Amino acid sequence: MRHLTKLVGTGLILLTVTACGGQETMATHPASGNDPAAPSSATTPPSPGAPGKPRLELPPGSTPVPAAKVDAAALPKDFPHQVYTANGGTIINLRAEEGGCQHALGEATEQTAQHVVLDLSETKAQTGQMCTMDLRYPYISVALAAPLGDRTVVLKQSPPR
Known part of the structure; x- marks a missing residue:
């Protein structure tokens, strides 16, 4: 009986982790779904040296x-x-x-x-x-x-x- 309890508990933990992992993918990649209101993942990158967010590398052509x-x-x-x-x-x-x-x-x-x-x-x-x-x-x-x-x-x- 004791082993059965551990087995069921382990199964529940694995099920929860698997379910949460699937939800995280949708939350971090909303554009991968078929929602027309979701932002497109094919956005145009800013032109070299265009004002915007800080970046780690010097824009090409500088x-x-x-x-x-x-x-x-x-x-x-x-x-x-x-x-x-x-x-x-x-x-x-x-x-x-x-x-x-x-x-x-x-x-x-x-x-x-x-x-x-x-x-x-x-x-x-x-x-x-x-x-x-x-x-x-x-x-x-x-x-x-x-x-x-x-x-x-x-x-x-x-x-x-």
């Missing part, structure tokens, strides 16, 4: 901005300051810093004939959310109103928003 044209004096000494252009100079791709549940943000706050000021920040983490204590250095993209040309890129940092 050209480095000479170090003499990057003013990173307002950033902490250990903050990355690699800057690239794309799309004819109308997109700036640059290294940013983010950590835990926060994500890097970038915004062109001033654009003159002499310089472009880029404000780097992070999103605020949600209150009560558990987050890892890691640092990441993704590339973020910022659109400019006109090609960068010979203007200087001035980098500054704001508190999380």
Whole structure:
């Protein structure tokens, strides 16, 4: 009798795990069903250097901005300051810093004939959310109103928003 109880208990556990595994597949891959309202899995990726979410790799076609044209004096000494252009100079791709549940943000706050000021920040983490204590250095993209040309890129940092 004791072995029968263990056998039935083990069977129930296996049945529960198998059922949960099937539901997880539907939850993580909703586009695999036949629901016409579900988002398509064949979405078009953003064009190289297009503004959007932070990414781990430099977008293809990015050209480095000479170090003499990057003013990173307002950033902490250990903050990355690699800057690239794309799309004819109308997109700036640059290294940013983010950590835990926060994500890097970038915004062109001033654009003159002499310089472009880029404000780097992070999103605020949600209150009560558990987050890892890691640092990441993704590339973020910022659109400019006109090609960068010979203007200087001035980098500054704001508190999380």
